[in-house]
Amino acid sequence: MTADYSHMMTAAQASTASRDWGEAAQTFAAAAQLALNEGRAQPAWRAWLSAGECWRRDDRPTEAELCLRRALELTEPSGTAAAATAPKLAAVLADLGLAELADDLLESISTEQLPGSMPAAFLDTRIGILISLGRKEAARIQLQALSSTGPSGLLAADYRRTLLYLLDGDLARARQCSRKQLSALQRDGDPAAVASGLMVLAQCELYLGAEREALARYQAAANAWREAGREALAWHAEAGAVRATLALGVHPLPGLLDAGITFAKERDLVVLGIRLRIARGIALAEHAPGRAYLDLQQAMEDAMAAGLPLLVGQAAYERAVRLEPSETEQQHLLDTASMALVSHVPLAARVALARARLLARFDPAQARSVARACVPLLERMGMSRDLVAAKVLVRHLG
Secondary structure: OOHHHHHHHHHHHHHHHOOOHHHHHHHHHHHHHHHHHOOOHHHHHHHHHHHHHHHHHOOOHHHHHHHHHHHHHOOOOOOHHHHHHHHHHHHHHHHOOOHHHHHHHHHHOOOOOOOOOHHHHHHHHHHHHHHHOOOHHHHHHHHHHHHOOOHHHHHHHHHHHHHHHHHHOOHHHHHHHHHHHHHHHHHHOOHHHHHHHHHHHHHHHHHOOOHHHHHHHHHHHHHHHHHOOOHHHHHHHHHHHHHHHHHOOOOOOOOOOHHHHHHHHHOOOHHHHHHHHHHHHHHHOOOOHHHHHHHHHHHHHHHHHHOOHHHHHHHHHHHHHHOOOOHHHHHHHHHHHHHHOOOOHHHHHHHHHHHHHHHOOOOHHHHHHHHHHHHHHHHHHOOHHHHHHHHHHHHHHO
């Protein structure tokens, strides 16, 4: 190993320690190229892998993908190096709106006899991607494998299990588990891990009608992500905070998310851009419906192109209920949302309630039947505000 390579790696590691991710990435990449020119594949792989991880932390997925692909090219498909590289590349591909390609990559990699914590990291990444693709049952299978990886996968398994509880509509259990996990994470003191825990708990509380608590969690998550140097993830939390603010009946400042949307566009962060456009669209719906339509339509189109059904369904639902389209268009949007959100029980229940409201205009008997079916489901999930709305509709329809 040459002195120049060692010097570059030391300098890059120093930049990493100070969270100067871009500088670190460039230095790691230079070290990788130097090792490659000298015909040393293993040091080159290690440096490309580090460069890709630093670009990812710097919220530059396009640059991260390039470095990680170069790292993957230096590995054997059945080797541990490939299994270490693939989850990092898959996570970057998911940020770029290429979740299907990410899952294909992970499926192609052999994970047999992986050492240490590698199986847990691999499976955790794949479960997250499967959930984003709406493949909840496939995610459960991977969760069983993750749960059997031992102590290294315990925390990740608990986190993913809680997400599945939420998607199943078992919101009380999801909140209970999330609170327990958050307490443990706060004791450990890792800001990024704490932020992840806050985000899940905030989602649970928002569905359960605890909007003030949800808003506080989202704001705390945004602060924690920024403390960890993860600006893109902080913007995900800001999108949640806008939703919670609106649920409280307060309209956030119209331009609150503009900088985040520009940030996402400039850095090819496709999924972040979709989430922020949905949040800005619903924030604008009452006072600027034309601009809201553009945001929600763009979000829906981008989510369709990326093959992300949960985001397609959310955008379609918000358009249907907030922008007062024609009956025909609203029916089409609700049909789209219903199909896309089949794996998300709480949101699917909201779509059903919206359909009942639409049916009340021209088919009261059918509307009453749909609304009545919503009541026990919403009651079982503890979605108190939605439950009140469903009961009011049932009484109105007689």
